[in-house]
Amino acid sequence: MSAEAIDGAALARFESETRARKVGDASRGAGFALIGLAVLLAVWWFGGKIIADNPATANFAGFAPAPTFEKLWEMLKSGFAWRMTWPSLMRIGAGLAWAIAIGVPLGIVIGRFRAAREASSVPFQFLRMISPLAWMPIAVLAFPSWDRAIIFLIGVAAVWPILFSTAHGFRRIDPAWFKVGRNLGARPWHMLFTIIMPAIAQDALAGIRLAVGVAWIVLVPAEFLGVTSGLGYSINDARDALEYDRLAATVVIIGVIGFSLDWICERAIRRASWAREE
Amino acid sequence: MTAAAERHRGRKPGAHIAVTGVSHRFRRNATYALTDVDFEIQPCEAVALVGRSGCGKSTLLHIMSGLTTPTKGEIRLDGALVKGPSPECVVMFQQPHLFPWMTVAQSVGLGLKFAGRPKKEIEARVRELLALVELDGYEKRNVQELSGGQQQRVALARSLAVHPEVLFLDEPFSALDLVTRRALQQDVRRIATEIGITLVIVTHDIPEAVTMADRAIVMAPNPGRIFDIVPIDLDDADRAERRPAAQAAQERLQKSFEGASGRSVELAAARQAGGETLRLAAAGQR
Ligand SMILES: Nc1ncnc2c1ncn2[C@@H]1O[C@H](COP(=O)(O)OP(=O)(O)OP(=O)(O)O)[C@@H](O)[C@H]1O
Ligand SMILES: [Mg+2]
Numbered sequence: 001m002s003a004e005a006i007d008g009a010a011l012a013r014f015e016s017e018t019r020a021r022k023v024g025d026a027s028r029g030a031g032f033a034l035i036g037l038a039v040l041l042a043v044w045w046f047g048g049k050i051i052a053d054n055p056a057t058a059n060f061a062g063f064a065p066a067p068t069f070e071k072l073w074e075m076l077k078s079g080f081a082w083r084m085t086w087p088s089l090m091r092i093g094a095g096l097a098w099a100i101a102i103g104v105p106l107g108i109v110i111g112r113f114r115a116a117r118e119a120s121s122v123p124f125q126f127l128r129m130i131s132p133l134a135w136m137p138i139a140v141l142a143f144p145s146w147d148r149a150i151i152f153l154i155g156v157a158a159v160w161p162i163l164f165s166t167a168h169g170f171r172r173i174d175p176a177w178f179k180v181g182r183n184l185g186a187r188p189w190h191m192l193f194t195i196i197m198p199a200i201a202q203d204a205l206a207g208i209r210l211a212v213g214v215a216w217i218v219l220v221p222a223e224f225l226g227v228t229s230g231l232g233y234s235i236n237d238a239r240d241a242l243e244y245d246r247l248a249a250t251v252v253i254i255g256v257i258g259f260s261l262d263w264i265c266e267r268a269i270r271r272a273s274w275a276r277e278e
Numbered sequence: 279m280t281a282a283a284e285r286h287r288g289r290k291p292g293a294h295i296a297v298t299g300v301s302h303r304f305r306r307n308a309t310y311a312l313t314d315v316d317f318e319i320q321p322c323e324a325v326a327l328v329g330r331s332g333c334g335k336s337t338l339l340h341i342m343s344g345l346t347t348p349t350k351g352e353i354r355l356d357g358a359l360v361k362g363p364s365p366e367c368v369v370m371f372q373q374p375h376l377f378p379w380m381t382v383a384q385s386v387g388l389g390l391k392f393a394g395r396p397k398k399e400i401e402a403r404v405r406e407l408l409a410l411v412e413l414d415g416y417e418k419r420n421v422q423e424l425s426g427g428q429q430q431r432v433a434l435a436r437s438l439a440v441h442p443e444v445l446f447l448d449e450p451f452s453a454l455d456l457v458t459r460r461a462l463q464q465d466v467r468r469i470a471t472e473i474g475i476t477l478v479i480v481t482h483d484i485p486e487a488v489t490m491a492d493r494a495i496v497m498a499p500n501p502g503r504i505f506d507i508v509p510i511d512l513d514d515a516d517r518a519e520r521r522p523a524a525q526a527a528q529e530r531l532q533k534s535f536e537g538a539s540g541r542s543v544e545l546a547a548a549r550q551a552g553g554e555t556l557r558l559a560a561a562g563q564r
Contacts (some may be wrong), residue, residue: 184436276423
């Protein structure tokens with residue numbers, strides 16, 4: 001017992017040291033991130049200045065940082081920014097929900113059954129390589145509303161990384177875990193929810209993170225067509241109205257939201273990950 | 279064995295196991311891994327399966343626990359045919375095979391959760407078992423933060439939590455250092471007698487068999503079969519490794535063990551020599 005008490009003290013010391021190191025790492029990381037952001041802004045500002053100074057391109061001066069952020073502030077205050085972001089978020093949410101609902105179970109089946117894996121390999125790789133936007137005409141014909149067609153396109157883009165990551169995660173499961181489960185009296189649903197799901201959560205979420213990235217990229221061009229709401233529509237609309245500051249502000253919103261979605265996914269992966277580093 | 283059964287009158291003691299006519303052939307193998315294995319284990323008895331690597335000990339254990347269905351023959355647990363794995367006879371493997379995302383408490387309570395027991399009961403049982411394996415206070419730790427010996431103790435607690443009648447152990451301590459191993463061997467035997475369960479231990483470590491078992495079944499390879507049954511009638515106090523009684527038992531078992539593996543070597547040598555003479559004879563005739 002006393003040996004364990006000493007162990008405990010040593011462990012506590014080690015943990016606090018690691019924590020200190022982690023805090024140091026984090027502040028240094030934040031510093032570099034700020035430098036990177038500053039460089040990006042500088043390049044943007046410089047580009048804007050060149051455009052504004054050239055009489056041939058002076059009409060596009062709205063792209064520069066100052067008018068962009070001014071417009072962005074105005075859009076945020078008036079609630080316009082939110083009104084055009086909300087439909088996009090709904091569409092991406094619905095598309096991703098479909099992709100998860102189909103991709104995760106199918107991934108489990110493919111990971112579990114060799115025959116399913118071998119039979120589906122060629123068709124799935126083939127389908128995966130088709131740009132989701134190539135489905136646009138078919139989607140428009142197949143779905144009664146533009147909204148649903150866009151959700152379908154996002155789902156088509158997002159399903160593949162989720163499916164393949166889930167299957168990969170399943171194949172990494174230690175077969176002994178199933179033996180232990182059976183031996184302790186696990187029913188099929190116990191196997192699924194207490195053993196398989198936690199075991200593959202990290203890989204499935206990694207797939208979802210990739211899917212979010214792809215879906216967010218597909219969303220904007222998908223919204224160019226048909227609909228009269230959302231970020232993609234707003235970009236097109238701003239271009240037609242020659243409001244370049246609004247266009248640039250929308251681009252900023254797209255970037256910020258994409259970044260945030262990815263950050264959320266990354267946190268979720270970290271929470272679901274059970275592998276401890278030594 | 280029967281003494282232990284006596285001690286647990288009133289509660290259901292460990293199960294009686296009957297192995298009858300068990301032979302097993304793996305699908306892709308031409309030869310049998312086990313042939314005509316017959317024996318009985320009394321309630322609350324501790325039996326060791328010993329023999330050289332590859333003689334079918336693990337195969338036999340998996341068949342007895344219901345994880346593998348034998349090609350021929352049957353297993354009966356208290357007279358009832360074993361058709362598949364069940365929490366009545368749990369297996370502890372060479373590796374602890376804990377689920378790395380679980381805490382110690384979740385791991386130990388897993389079987390009870392599968393059985394749909396209420397939360398309160400699981401909590402109480404987990405506390406009881408962690409006390410039994412001397413891991414009190416470790417409930418909230420992630421299993422990956424434990425040493426190898428502690429992990430095996432969690433696996434032991436997880437196996438015992440479901441109130442099994444039989445505990446099967448497949449070389450469960452071979453990855454551990456000698457001191458931890460000896461301590462766990464004594465602990466498992468003590469716990470098994472305390473709560474009254476039947477123990478079946480696979481091992482090729484002779485002192486381990488003597489420390490833990492009332493009887494050793496010595497197996498011979500190619501094909502796997504029972505070669506000998508060596509009783510180990512010792513008081514628990516006499517099982518400590520340096521006691522003369524224990525050493526005598528070790529020697530007896532060692533001799534049988536060597537017989538089981540050595541004889542097949544001799545046999546092979548004899549067969550080869552026989553072949554040689556035959557060939558010579560044939561050459562002479564020509
Ligand atoms: N899954 C399997 N498929 C085919 N053959 C197998 C399989 N498992 C075991 N065998 C064969 O069956 C025989 C017995 O194996 P088993 O694992 O029971 O031996 P063991 O006595 O437990 O050995 P060890 O002490 O090394 O663990 C061996 O010859 C082995 O090659
Ligand atoms: Mg073995």
